[in-house]
Amino acid sequence: MTELQKMIESARNIVFLTGAGVSTPSGIPDYRSKSGLYTQKANPEYLLSRTCLEQEPKKFYHFVSEHMYYPSAEPNVIHKKIAAASHICQAKVITQNVDGLHLSAGTENLVEFHGNLYQVYCQKCGKQVDYREYLKNMIHYGCGGILRPNIVLYEETIAQAVLHAAIKMVSQADLLIICGTSLRVYPFAGLIRYRSSAAKIIAINREKIELPSGGSMILEDAVHAFEKLHI
Template identity: 35%
Template sequence: MDKVNQLVDWLRQSTKTVVLTGAGMSTESGVPDFRSKSGWWRNIDPSTVANIQALEHDYDLFHAFYCARFEALKGCEPHEGHRILADWEKRGIIVHVATQNVDGFHKAAGNTKVDELHGSIHAVRCHKCGHEASAQAFFEQETCTVCEGKLRPGIVLFGELLPEDAWNSALHTIKTADLVIVIGTSLQVYPVNQLPSMTRGKLVYINREVHGFERDFDLLFEGSAKETLQQIDAALKG
């Protein structure tokens, strides 16, 4: 039996399948992987900009970086792989998506049960008091209307804790899953990289580079997230 048909069998047998996605899911929509080693913005290592230190002490640089990230999302939209996962949720094939991505594409595609483990770039708020604000207010470098604090996107900066509700939800669903499909993440970022090992179910890995993960997963697909999901979906419908 080939790998696609093996996974189709597992999907049909599973009563609780969970998907975990990372940057490789979004790059196929044209979103830059801002954690790439080369750095895609002014040749600066993003980890030196996307942190509390920059937010509090070099806000102009922090603001410029996140304005560039907003700009990079313009014209990008969910691809067919996102829409397949949304359709699988509607059909009861998967029950949940946990994602490291902050672009909101899973929800935009139609998934309703999504844990955004690194937050959402669209959820602008005050860093000091947490009051919600508009993206436009952030672009124009306005301050909070409640406490005059600095505005920021609602994403997890380097060194910050993950959103507790999203983390606990993802942890519970993965722990109790029959099948976990990990898509488009190098599993380098802690603590999300610990989640696959938390399940007692079968583990599947879809990524452009799978070398080194052979012992960690029951099934591996090396290649495009979108194209692999299209192949699996076609076999499911066949």
Template identity: 40%
Template sequence: MDAVDTLAQWVKESRRIVFFGGAGTSTESGIPDFRSAAGLYVTEQDSPYAPEQILSRSFFMARPEVFFDFYRGKMLHPEARPGSAHRLLARLEADGKLTSVITQNIDGLHQLAGSRRVLELHGSVHRNRCMKCGRFFTLEEVLADTSAVPRCPDCGGIVKPEVVLYEEPLDRGVLEAAISDISEADLLLIGGTSLTVQPAAGLVRYFQGRHVAVLNMEATGFDPRADLLIQEKIGSVMEALEARLYPAE
């Protein structure tokens, strides 16, 4: 029995699967990750500002025009569509197998694929609010604003994406829900993440169930606790897994 066969058997036996994912889940959809050789943090080395600096709360407040130039040019991918991983996870949820998707991504592709319970640890580009009056704005409205810094037409306040920047805490409600789901899961799938970003990565340590499978191209800090390691592209693994779970289609 190969690794995907083993994973398929675990999925069939499980009733409370939780998927914990990161940037690698969306790379096949054309969204770059951060730390690989072709990642955002590497390709932006010629900039006078480091990406980590630009994506910090203090920088956003001090230089919002530089932040939004980077954010619009590098972080927004409205043309992206769900990949095989997104689609299979949504199908498993619809079949009553998967409890939730816990993601570090901000792209909204899991919801676009049909997933309903998606815990977004780092927020979403699809939610934006005026920092002054609290008015909500969609991603489309932010993209339509061609000014250097999008502002609320009602009060003139800066419209900030509801994404978690460096120096900002994670949402307590989302954190508590993620801990609860992971603690009660019988199968934990970790995919497309190096598990280096804290405190999000530390959540997987709350798992107490039967099996952990890590699907990632590179090693992670959680590998020693994993029952199954598949170091291949997560999209390819999910395609193979779907073929075994739904062979008649």
């Protein structure tokens, strides 16, 4: 942690890569752990697919609305310290999370790689709709279209503008800090391939993950680790 503190203080261009483990301390379950989202239903990847949305919209809606929304969740110390770094150090953030907590914490220079659950729109007329309206009914009152959250589903691709913005951030970084992700989900995991050869990589996780040559691990609970950081 002392070495990480020194890295942060000396770095000129910090990029945080975050995943579901950043939000579990806020009460939002991750995906693949024993108590994760994917253990609550059979075939969850289908339920979060484009096919399900198009062919069985009610099934898609019930899974998303009942299992993915946590509107009372609040940013934890990890979100807050990262947000502070985005203000003080102009750090950048690329997150897999769709829960909006980085935004709630006031993070600047943020790429929500897989979108945001709280941005909802009508597939028929394109109008933006408050997520609370969506949680009451999947049908758009205005035109009768089916509403959907602006998240990337299975069988969908990352928007080119989002992908290019993330690649640019990574390629310009001199310090990459990975937190709360196993780096197994692509194309997010592939972003580190675009790093500079001089960039330092450090991951904070309770379990060891695969890192490129030269990467370092801090095997510690991320909450405890970020509590120790002075940002």
